[in-house]
Amino acid sequence: MVARAMALEGHAVSILDTSEDNLRRLPDHLGVITLLGDGTLEQDLRRAGIEEADVFVAVEERDSRNALAAQKVRHLFNLDKVICNIGDPVRQDMYLALGLETVSPARAASDMILQAIHR
Amino acid sequence: MYIIIVGCGKVGYHVAQALLSAGHEVLAIEQDSQKYAAIVDALGSVVISGDGAEAAVLEEAGAGRADAVIAVTGQDDDNLMACQVAKLRFKVAKTIALVNNPENESLFRKLGVDVTVSQTSMILSHIEEELPEHPLVHLFPLPDSDRRLVGIPIPRDAAVVGKPLESVTLPPDTLIVLLIDARGEPRLPTEGELFNANDEVVAVTTPSAEAALLHILTRVDG
Known part of the structure; x- marks a missing residue:
């Protein structure tokens, strides 16, 4: 979804995923570059063009893999705009303390639900 | 000393055993329920089950009074996170991480892990020697x-x-x-x-x- 929206806004997007099935699900017409690889590995990040990137988004299922990838990008490739998905919102404070910008869909959804209840 | 071991696979098990027989207070954290049961059988009640990269689990393990946290799971991301949580949240003096992929070694040290142990690097240096x-x-x-x-x-x-x-x-x-x-x-x-x-x-x-x-x-x- 993120890749799709960014591509539709006209940004150049590269996707790195360890699953071929996930990559195959993306529609061809978006012009998104897909690469089979591991976002926590230096050489795969390089292959995906991390050195030219303006933004890095880590949205894998495992939170600690997102944190490793994000910290690697920030400290080895000196990229400041690094966004990290968090599955379990209880980890958010911890990730903030590590200097990672985080997005928690679970927290966003629960906030919306609470708002809807109180309306 | 009070030492918490995150991940009780082959490395964690032997480290736990060695530290116990050296007279240290040891608590291991293991996520896999089968491994957890096997360790309870072998070493007794020195293990809890849970994700050691999780602040709540480390808190339950008493990380606040731990002298060292040793993260030796097969996943580098979990080892890094466990050490970072231990360091930042619980101010643990000594954090030690097993590094499965040697390219992570210098990054881990840069990110505050006190000691990194890379089996690959060790084997390579032996071969070189x-x-x-x-x-x-x-x-x-x-x-x-x-x-x-x-x-x-x-x-x-x-x-x-x-x-x-x-x-x-x-x-x-x-x-x-x-x-x-x-x-x-x-x-x-x-x-x-x-x-x-x-x-x-x-x-x-x-x-x-x-x-x-x-x-x-x-x-x-x-």
Whole structure:
């Protein structure tokens, strides 16, 4: 979804995923570059063009893999705009303390639900 | 000392056993329920089940009073996270991480892990040591930096043989700390000291300066 929206806004997007099935699900017409690889590995990040990137988004299922990838990008490739998905919102404070910008869909959804209840 | 071990696979199990028999207070955290049951059988109630990269689980394990946290799971991301949570949230004095992929070693140290242990690097350095024709041996990494201690034997016909140390320009961030002659006799790199054939030069250097250092010390003129 993120890749799709960014591509539709006209940004150049590269996707790195360890699953071929996930990559195959993306529609061809978006012009998104897909690469089979591991976002926590230096050489795969390089292959995906991390050195030219303006933004890095880590949205894998495992939170600690997102944190490793994000910290690697920030400290080895000196990229400041690094966004990290968090599955379990209880980890958010911890990730903030590590200097990672985080997005928690679970927290966003629960906030919306609470708002809807109180309306 | 009170020591928490995150991940009780092969490495974690043996570390736990060794620390227990040395008289330390040990608590292991294991996520896999089968492994957890096996450890309870073998070592008794020194293990809890849960994700050791999770602040709540570390809190339950008593990380606040732990002297050290050792993260030895098969996943580098979990090992890093466990050490970072231990350090930042619980102010644990010593964090030690197993590094499965050696490329993560310097990053982990940069991110606050006190000690990194890479099995791959250890095996590689043993191989280097055992292969006599290998020109550069990684002795060990220095803590809190990407510097490392290396050993380089001076070939008999190298251009630097017979020259005083100060006449040879070394690459940046590189320092010769010891010379060991062919009989194993060490000497300090003081002024006026000469490079001799078959000396082993022990130096502190960085990954980027390493190749240049090797070239300078082993180059043959003509």
